[in-house]
Amino acid sequence: MTWLLILVMLMFDVSFMVSYNINQFVCWFLQRMFAVVYDSCGGPKVLKWKVVENPVLDFNEVLIKVEACGVNRRDLWIREGIYQHLGKNKYLGFECSGTIVKRGAAASKLPIGSKVCALLNGGGYAEYVAVPEDYVMSIPSGLTFEQAAAIPCSASLIWLSFFERNNLIRDDKVLIHGAAGGVGSLAVRIAKSLGCVVFATAGSEEKVDFCRTLDADFAINYKKQDFSEVVARETNGTGVNCVLDCLGDDVVDQNLKSLAVGGKLICIGYKDHWKWSSVEMKDLVSKDTTIMGININTFNVVEKRNMLEGIQRDIWPLLKGNPHLVDICATYSFAQATQAHTLMEKNLHRGKIVLLPRTDLPHTDLP
Ligand SMILES: NC(=O)c1ccc[n+]([C@@H]2O[C@H](COP(=O)([O-])OP(=O)(O)OC[C@H]3O[C@@H](n4cnc5c(N)ncnc54)[C@H](OP(=O)(O)O)[C@@H]3O)[C@@H](O)[C@H]2O)c1
Numbered sequence: 001m002t003w004l005l006i007l008v009m010l011m012f013d014v015s016f017m018v019s020y021n022i023n024q025f026v027c028w029f030l031q032r033m034f035a036v037v038y039d040s041c042g043g044p045k046v047l048k049w050k051v052v053e054n055p056v057l058d059f060n061e062v063l064i065k066v067e068a069c070g071v072n073r074r075d076l077w078i079r080e081g082i083y084q085h086l087g088k089n090k091y092l093g094f095e096c097s098g099t100i101v102k103r104g105a106a107a108s109k110l111p112i113g114s115k116v117c118a119l120l121n122g123g124g125y126a127e128y129v130a131v132p133e134d135y136v137m138s139i140p141s142g143l144t145f146e147q148a149a150a151i152p153c154s155a156s157l158i159w160l161s162f163f164e165r166n167n168l169i170r171d172d173k174v175l176i177h178g179a180a181g182g183v184g185s186l187a188v189r190i191a192k193s194l195g196c197v198v199f200a201t202a203g204s205e206e207k208v209d210f211c212r213t214l215d216a217d218f219a220i221n222y223k224k225q226d227f228s229e230v231v232a233r234e235t236n237g238t239g240v241n242c243v244l245d246c247l248g249d250d251v252v253d254q255n256l257k258s259l260a261v262g263g264k265l266i267c268i269g270y271k272d273h274w275k276w277s278s279v280e281m282k283d284l285v286s287k288d289t290t291i292m293g294i295n296i297n298t299f300n301v302v303e304k305r306n307m308l309e310g311i312q313r314d315i316w317p318l319l320k321g322n323p324h325l326v327d328i329c330a331t332y333s334f335a336q337a338t339q340a341h342t343l344m345e346k347n348l349h350r351g352k353i354v355l356l357p358r359t360d361l362p363h364t365d366l367p
Contacts, residue, residue, distance in 0.1 A: 035126035041081030044341035055130040063102035068149035069124035093124020097148035117148040147326040150352035170195030180207035228257040256283035327351030333358035
C-alpha cells in the first residue's frame with residue numbers, strides 16, 4: 001500500500017515537473033510573449049497587442065505568468081504622454097495577479113507555483129512580468145485572479161490613507177471622493193469593514209446609486225449638492241476625520257469645511273486642474289488640519305516593502321473570504337485594451353476594469 005502511494009505521488013510529481021518544464025522550455029526557447037504596446041502616445045487606439053521579448057529576470061525578482069491586470073487612471077495618462085512612465089518594465093500595468101513560474105537566485109520567499117498579486121513598476125499588460133519579490137503578495141483566500149489583480153494599487157493607497165497616515169477606528173467618519181471608481185469603491189468597502197461612517201461622492205446619479213450598493217452611509221452627487229453641507233448636517237457640525245480626495249481644486253474649500261478638528265485631507269489625484277486656485281485659510285488653520293499628498297511611485301524599496309506588509313496585515317484579513325468587497329465592472333482581453341481604456345476615458349465605469357491575457361482571441365494587431 002505504502003509503495004503504491006509513493007508510486008502515485010512520484011507519478012504526480014513527475015508529470016507536474018514534465019509539463020512545467022515543457023512550458024519553461026518553450027518560454028526559454030522562444031523568449032517571446034504577447035504584450036500591449038504603443039509606438040507613440042495618444043488616444044486609446046494607439047494600443048496594440050504584439051509579440052515582444054520576455055522580461056529579463058533580476059536576481060531578487062520573480063517571474064509572474066500574468067492571469068489578470070488591473071487598469072488604473074494613471075495608465076491612461078502615461079499612454080497620453082502627460083505622465084512619466086517609471087521602472088524598467090516598459091509596458092503599462094501597475095498591478096497584476098498570476099502564478100510565479102521562475103525565481104531569481106536571491107528570491108526565496110514564495111515557491112514556484114504560488115498564486116500571487118503584485119504591485120508593479122509597469123509591465124502588467126503582458127503575459128509575463130518580472131517583479132521584485134518584495135512587491136508580491138499571496139492572494140487572499142476566496143478571491144479570483146481577476147479580483148486579486150484589482151487590489152494592489154487601490155490597497156496601497158487605502159492602507160497609507162486609512163492605516164499608516166491615519167489610524168481609523170470604528171465610528172470614525174470618512175469622506176471618499178471618486179467613490180464609484182477603482183480606488184474609491186474599495187476604499188468605501190474597507191472603511192465600512194472597519195466600522196467607519198462613510199460619506200461617498202460621485203458625479204452622476206448612476207454612480208451615486210452604485211455607491212449605495214457599496215454600503216456607503218451617505219451617497220452624494222457632488223455636481224448637484226454641496227457635500228460639506230451634508231457632512232455638517234449628518235455629523236452635527238463636527239465633520240469627518242479623513243477625506244480621501246482625487247478631485248482637487250473644484251472641491252478643496254468644501255473638503256476643508258468638511259474636516260473635523262485634527263482631520264486629514266489626503267490627496268491622491270486631481271481631476272481637471274493641476275493647481276488649487278484658492279484655499280480658505282480660516283478652515284485650514286482654525287481646525288489644526290493636515291493636508292498631504294501621496295505618490296506611491298516615489299517610495300523606495302523599504303517603504304514599499306513596509307506598505308505591502310501593512311496591506312497583508314491590516315487589509316487582507318478584511319478581504320479574506322469576502323470576494324464581494326472587490327467590485328469588478330468589466331473584464332477585457334489584452335487584445336481589447338483599446339476598449340478598456342475607452343470605457344475609463346468616458347468615465348462610465350463603476351468599480352474596477354480588468355484585462356486578461358487571452359491568447360485564444362484573434363490578434364488583429366500582430367506584426
Ligand atoms: N497617488 C498615487 O500614488 C496614485 C496611484 C494610483 C492612482 N492614483 C489616483 O487615484 C485616483 C483614482 O484612480 P482610479 O484608477 O481608481 O480611477 P477611476 O476608477 O477613474 O476613479 C476615479 C474617480 O474619480 C473621478 N475622477 C478622478 N479623476 C478623474 C479624471 N481625471 N477624469 C475623470 N474622472 C476622474 C471619477 O468619479 P466621478 O465621475 O464620480 O467624478 C472616477 O470615477 C486617480 O486620481 C489616480 O490618479 C494615485
